Amino acid sequence: MVDSSERVTVSVTDGVADVRLNRPEKRNALDLETFAALALAGERLKTEPGVRVVVLSGEGPDFCAGLDFTAFQAMRDGQPFSAPAKLPPSTGPARAVAQRAVYVWTELPVPVIAAVRGNALGGGLQITLGADIRIVSPDARLSVFEAAWGLIPDMTGTQLLPELVGRDVAKELTFTARVVSGEEAARIGLATRTDPDPLAAAFTMAGEIARHNPDAIRAAKRLLELAGRTDLASGFAAEQKEIAALIGSPNQVEAVAARFEKRPPRFKDI
Structure with a gap:
């Protein structure tokens, strides 16, 4: 607290x-x-x-x-x-x-x-x-x-x-x-x-x-803060780095499992 x-x-x-x-x-x-x-x-x-x-x-x-x-x-x-x-x-x-x-x-x-x-x-x-x-x-x-x-x-x-x-x-x-x-x-x-x-x-x-994957939300904020403040090549490269880290990560897998099983996700916070 x-x-x-x-x-x-x-x-x-x-x-x-x-x-x-x-x-x-x-x-x-x-x-x-x-x-x-x-x-x-x-x-x-x-x-x-x-x-x-x-x-x-x-x-x-x-x-x-x-x-x-x-x-x-x-x-x-x-x-x-x-x-x-x-x-x-x-x-x-x-x-x-x-x-x-x-x-x-x-x-x-x-x-x-x-x-x-x-x-x-x-x-x-x-x-x-x-x-x-x-x-x-x-x-x-x-x-x-x-x-x-x-x-x-x-x-x-x-x-x-x-x-x-x-x-x-x-x-x-x-x-x-x-x-x-x-x-x-x-x-x-x-x-x-x-x-x-x-x-x-x-x-x-x-x-x-708060019900979404906290890792994805944090990554999205980082990327959106870059928009207009860096060149497109750097922004697109940052997108690919973030998505590579997310796909298959524990919280992303949990997001998919929860959707298929129609239940609230159980994410692990940073």
Whole structure:
């Protein structure tokens, strides 16, 4: 079991990790402790035995309303808003703690589903960019809100957002800081789809994913993360390497046997 903190709670049931921002009285606003807690939770889940899927959400009516007001007060007063965090050394491209709070979910070997209701503004929206899938309520409020505070999205947003919505739409959202509904977010690719109860929908999807061969799901995530980021020859070669490792492996054989025998599969987790 992964330890929980006051800022981020983590529990694991039947292969599904339930990760929640836990400052509902502050609309799950981001402070230094929350950045560190998110990054640390993700790092620990990378090696947590038996985890097959992660559902990332916020406690209470909001996913995350963005940066805590104390940060803006510090900026107004000319004080730095930064502090060292006790995190393991980064082996990926993200180095800053706030960037790692987002990108760690991309680095997880298993799928991550973000369930968004209420506000996902500024840094809150950027956290969702680290997920593989985003399920949002139709009336959710999402915004690349940093320009309203005289800032830029610096939690991986400038690099990950264009992959989802295209460069021109990413610029429009960033330059204007306008708020979009969950319905519009789904139309423009900022969200995967809408659901009146995004958390329930996320857990239903997570259960479906957890019933598949975990080796195949991990391989699929690795390959899909390569798409568009490497040349086709390298991508096709990676496909062949992954499929060669899967065919005839114990979990793949179990998947086939379970289908023929019309029973739930009994996979062995990594």
